[in-house]
Amino acid sequence: MQDFAEAFRLAFTLVLSGDPDLLEIIGLSLRVSLSAMLISCAFGLAIGATVAVLRFPGRGAVIVLMNSLMGLPPVVVGLVVYLMLSNAGPLGFLQLLYTPTAMIIAQSVLITPIIAALSRQVLEDLYSEYAEQFRSLCVPTHTAIGALLWDARYSLLTVALAGFGRAVAEVGAVIIVGGNIAHLTRVMTTAIALETSKGDLALAMALGMVLLTIAILVNASVMALRSTAARHAYA
Amino acid sequence: MLDAVDRTTAGERIIASKAAPRGLLPMEARGLTLAISGKRLVDAVDLDLNANSITMIMGPNGAGKSLLIRLLHGMITPTSGSITWSGEQLNEGMRRRQAMVFQRPVLLRRSVAANVDFVLSLRGPTDKAKRDHILEHVGLLEHAKQPARLLSGGEQQRLALARALALEPDVLFLDEPTASLDPASVLRIEQIVSSAHASGTKIIFITHDFGQAKRLAGDIVLMHRGGVLEHTPAEKFFEKPQTAKGADFLAGRIVL
Numbered sequence: 001m002q003d004f005a006e007a008f009r010l011a012f013t014l015v016l017s018g019d020p021d022l023l024e025i026i027g028l029s030l031r032v033s034l035s036a037m038l039i040s041c042a043f044g045l046a047i048g049a050t051v052a053v054l055r056f057p058g059r060g061a062v063i064v065l066m067n068s069l070m071g072l073p074p075v076v077v078g079l080v081v082y083l084m085l086s087n088a089g090p091l092g093f094l095q096l097l098y099t100p101t102a103m104i105i106a107q108s109v110l111i112t113p114i115i116a117a118l119s120r121q122v123l124e125d126l127y128s129e130y131a132e133q134f135r136s137l138c139v140p141t142h143t144a145i146g147a148l149l150w151d152a153r154y155s156l157l158t159v160a161l162a163g164f165g166r167a168v169a170e171v172g173a174v175i176i177v178g179g180n181i182a183h184l185t186r187v188m189t190t191a192i193a194l195e196t197s198k199g200d201l202a203l204a205m206a207l208g209m210v211l212l213t214i215a216i217l218v219n220a221s222v223m224a225l226r227s228t229a230a231r232h233a234y235a
Numbered sequence: 236m237l238d239a240v241d242r243t244t245a246g247e248r249i250i251a252s253k254a255a256p257r258g259l260l261p262m263e264a265r266g267l268t269l270a271i272s273g274k275r276l277v278d279a280v281d282l283d284l285n286a287n288s289i290t291m292i293m294g295p296n297g298a299g300k301s302l303l304i305r306l307l308h309g310m311i312t313p314t315s316g317s318i319t320w321s322g323e324q325l326n327e328g329m330r331r332r333q334a335m336v337f338q339r340p341v342l343l344r345r346s347v348a349a350n351v352d353f354v355l356s357l358r359g360p361t362d363k364a365k366r367d368h369i370l371e372h373v374g375l376l377e378h379a380k381q382p383a384r385l386l387s388g389g390e391q392q393r394l395a396l397a398r399a400l401a402l403e404p405d406v407l408f409l410d411e412p413t414a415s416l417d418p419a420s421v422l423r424i425e426q427i428v429s430s431a432h433a434s435g436t437k438i439i440f441i442t443h444d445f446g447q448a449k450r451l452a453g454d455i456v457l458m459h460r461g462g463v464l465e466h467t468p469a470e471k472f473f474e475k476p477q478t479a480k481g482a483d484f485l486a487g488r489i490v491l
Contacts, residue, residue, distance in 0.1 A: 129341060130341060132310070132337065132341065133341040136308065136310055136334065137334075138330050138357070143357065147343065147353065150345075151344040152344075
């Protein structure tokens with residue numbers, strides 16, 4: 001078994017040499033998770049904004065449900081999406097199982113509740129500030145939602161990046177619906193799991209380093225955005 | 236502007252109200268009541284506003300002043316009673332011809348100009364020339380590109396006023412807009428309000444400041460415990476209030 005230092009050395013070599021397999025895995029990971037994030041933002045922000053602004057019977061229960069779904073177990077999401085996309089499932093005719101699209105769907109299902117619940121809280125806080133002024137101005141609901149989404153954009157970017165972070169680090173769902181097929185559906189997390197089980201710690205370590213770097217970059221971006229917003233008093 | 240206002244008496248200002256009212260007056264409130272959890276916060280208020288004067292609403296804290304103007308503006312629905320403007324029940328169309336400025340200005344997280352653009356966009360296409368004219372009128376044109384939330388308290392309140400005036404309202408409600416502002420800022424706000432009134436806007440203004448009421452008011456509505464104690468021309472009110480509680484209020488005695 002390779003020792004830890006050797007694994008690190010090999011990992012650095014792989015990253016610095018721009019190993020094509022490594023780059024392919026990283027590229028697919030980013031494509032899948034960014035796509036999932038964009039799809040989830042489209043649905044999640046719309047749901048979050050609507051629940052933040054509208055008052056309707058059962059709203060409290062909807063909020064409880066949204067908050068609860070933030071903790072969806074990835075393997076359960078993977079299993080449900082698998083059942084939907086398998087040949088026997090209702091969406092089997094689409095033949096999406098074991099494709100990057102299936103992984104995007106699974107990650108979208110996983111992080112949409114996160115984006116919806118977090119954005120609902122952000123937008124509701126802002127709406128409580130604006131509500132009286134909006135009522136006075138007779139602002140239509142769709143205009144109010146648009147204004148809230150725009151004015152909370154820096155905070156919502158943080159929410160989107162939180163969703164991305166969750167998606168890119170997730171392994172349970174994508175391994176079920178993607179199958180971890182080399183050169184087709186292998187992403188960083190599934191590759192790490194596989195390489196670790198095979199004992200190829202260098203590649204696993206290299207992927208782990210890239211994953212950590214992405215996590216750090218995401219967090220740094222969030223901090224930079226928030227401090228920029230605060231500096232300009234928009235946040 | 237304010238000097239000119241100061242040289243006239245309140246009564247003269249009512250009579251010589253410079254521009255014709257813009258059409259929502261008279262306002263009639265009958266039996267206006269707002270009860271929350273069984274407590275009558277606004278209690279059977281009858282109120283007529285006919286003249287296009289500056290109406291000052293005064294009274295101790297908790298008297299129901301802010302709730303009354305929110306009811307008159309249609310922001311909250313009364314438990315019972317009726318409100319008519321120009322003989323018709325208050326409706327959405329009328330509400331769009333009114334505007335309100337709050338004690339604590341609620342500014343969008345945008346630039347000064349974008350705050351005005353937002354309200355202009357609610358009534359039609361954004362008109363940059365109109366926006367710049369309004370900002371110039373309130374002395375904020377040079378701050379147009381600044382984030383609104385970086386303005387001083389007085390400037391923020393002037394921006395809130397500019398936003399309200401951008402709607403060219405027939406009626407402007409002001410809920411203690413000068414509370415916690417320095418004297419210079421108060422003066423600027425009073426100048427803008429006087430100017431709006433001069434152009435025909437009905438002003439309904441809540442204040443605790445007797446000096447401000449004397450400077451601006453045409454008539455005074457004195458509230459106490461959710462009801463209207465008296466509605467009197469300002470000069471008369473400050474000379475001789477119609478009620479004992481009014482006299483106590485003016486004398487600075489605690490009115491409970």
